[in-house]
Amino acid sequence: MELLDEGVVPEHARAVKAEAREFADEHIAPVAEAYHNSGEYPWDVLEAGMDAGLVAQDIGEEYGGRGLGLEESLAVAEEFYRADAGIGLTLMLASFGASIVEEHGTEDQKEEYLRPVAENGQITGLAVSEPQTGSDLAGMTTRAEKDGDEWVLDGEKYWIGNAVEADWLTLYAKTGDGEDRYGNYSLFIVPTDAPGYEAEHIPEKIGMRASKQGHVVLDGCRIPEENLVGAEGAGFYVLAEFFNHGRVVVGGHGLGLAAAAIEEAWEFTHGRQAFGRDVSEFQAVQHDLANMRTEFEAARALNWRAAERVATEDRAGLWAAMAKTKSTEVATFCAERAMQLHGGRSILQDRRVSRVYRDARIPVIYEGANEIQRNLIYRQSGN
Numbered sequence: 001m002e003l004l005d006e007g008v009v010p011e012h013a014r015a016v017k018a019e020a021r022e023f024a025d026e027h028i029a030p031v032a033e034a035y036h037n038s039g040e041y042p043w044d045v046l047e048a049g050m051d052a053g054l055v056a057q058d059i060g061e062e063y064g065g066r067g068l069g070l071e072e073s074l075a076v077a078e079e080f081y082r083a084d085a086g087i088g089l090t091l092m093l094a095s096f097g098a099s100i101v102e103e104h105g106t107e108d109q110k111e112e113y114l115r116p117v118a119e120n121g122q123i124t125g126l127a128v129s130e131p132q133t134g135s136d137l138a139g140m141t142t143r144a145e146k147d148g149d150e151w152v153l154d155g156e157k158y159w160i161g162n163a164v165e166a167d168w169l170t171l172y173a174k175t176g177d178g179e180d181r182y183g184n185y186s187l188f189i190v191p192t193d194a195p196g197y198e199a200e201h202i203p204e205k206i207g208m209r210a211s212k213q214g215h216v217v218l219d220g221c222r223i224p225e226e227n228l229v230g231a232e233g234a235g236f237y238v239l240a241e242f243f244n245h246g247r248v249v250v251g252g253h254g255l256g257l258a259a260a261a262i263e264e265a266w267e268f269t270h271g272r273q274a275f276g277r278d279v280s281e282f283q284a285v286q287h288d289l290a291n292m293r294t295e296f297e298a299a300r301a302l303n304w305r306a307a308e309r310v311a312t313e314d315r316a317g318l319w320a321a322m323a324k325t326k327s328t329e330v331a332t333f334c335a336e337r338a339m340q341l342h343g344g345r346s347i348l349q350d351r352r353v354s355r356v357y358r359d360a361r362i363p364v365i366y367e368g369a370n371e372i373q374r375n376l377i378y379r380q381s382g383n
């Protein structure tokens with residue numbers, strides 16, 4: 001069963017998709033269960049991904065990357081997440097937020113920070129969410145105050161991918177108190193060895209255990225004034241644009257997970273006997289499998305259409321939010337049905353289906369909970 005067929009993938013993204021499949025089969029799938037159980041950071045897989053030219057390669061060629069575009073990143077995400085979402089997230093997080101520096105940073109910032117990530121000497125991450133606020137981007141309270149030729153950061157960030165492991169983060173902080181609440185935020189490059197930066201891992205998760213998120217405390221954290229990325233006060237809008245790309249790729253997280261759920265359900269029901277026949281012979285089971293396949297194909301068609309719309313900046317916000325919502329919810333639907341079709345064995349720790357079920361709970365939340373996506377879809381649908 002080949003669910004992630006390349007038919008819907010544009011020609012230019014097919015080669016990297018094949019590379020990602022080969023890498024996932026060889027380096028991710030065989031160790032997925034072990035990393036899920038140990039909850040350790042998969043440094044060896046990350047390094048293998050770097051050697052294979054599949055980590056942080058969304059960064060442009062002029063800064064040492066391969067310049068993989070949105071559709072190529074989506075193709076890679078589908079393949080990695082089909083093999084394992086936790087390891088997939090770690091591989092994709094290594095350059096999370098770096099495109100903000102690439103799009104809005106100065107040449108000096110790109111040479112000092114972007115190039116080492118593209119060349120796989122450093123990893124990075126994006127710090128937006130806070131302990132008290134994740135959904136309301138204009139409600140974050142971490143502050144950045146100018147003091148001479150430095151910025152001083154105070155506050156906390158939560159859920160930050162690679163907060164402990166990264167060399168630097170792109171960090172979102174409040175720099176103003178104007179009436180326009182969307183104009184009060186800015187983005188900064190924060191080296192994780194800056195004075196006043198502390199991070200620790202958050203408690204163990206039920207899913208995507210091979211990825212690591214941290215709780216960051218900024219206590220008078222000082223960074224040079226030239227670490228401001230883009231214009232002061234433009235952070236909210238920069239992030240909104242960044243998330244349009246990110247959400248299409250998160251749709252790919254959902255599609256990879258849904259494909260894994262369908263594969264597992266199909267295999268288990270073809271071979272398991274009940275009432276003297278193969279479970280797959282029951283029409284109710286066939287209808288479940290049919291519904292899963294149909295939902296998956298609908299989501300995938302939407303997601304790839306959205307990729308094209310976002311890549312060509314054609315009502316990107318609307319399409320990105322629809323793709324993220326549909327694909328991630330199809331993943332939870334398929335994972336839930338796949339569990340049911342596995343009977344009691346569904347809850348065994350060592351089953352791929354039980355990992356997929358837990359992992360699928362996450363993309364409906366990150367990169368903006370799906371309720372926020374629905375707000376965006378509604379608001380942008382009328383024009």
Ligand SMILES: Cc1cc2nc3c(=O)[nH]c(=O)nc-3n(C[C@H](O)[C@H](O)[C@H](O)COP(=O)(O)OP(=O)(O)OC[C@H]3O[C@@H](n4cnc5c(N)ncnc54)[C@H](O)[C@@H]3O)c2cc1C
Pocket residue numbers: 096125126127128129130131132133134135136158159160161208213362365366367368369371372375
């Ligand atoms: C595994 C993982 C990795 C992550 N990685 C990162 C990262 O690298 N960097 C980063 O900055 N963040 C990261 N996040 C954080 C993620 O983006 C937030 O969890 C998400 O935005 C939701 O924020 P919250 O958890 O604070 O939920 P809240 O904002 O507290 O919302 C809780 C719930 O309330 C409801 N809700 C909230 N607002 C509305 C509304 N307007 N309308 C309707 N319902 C609403 C929704 O059901 C929502 O799920 C990560 C999260 C996870 C789980």
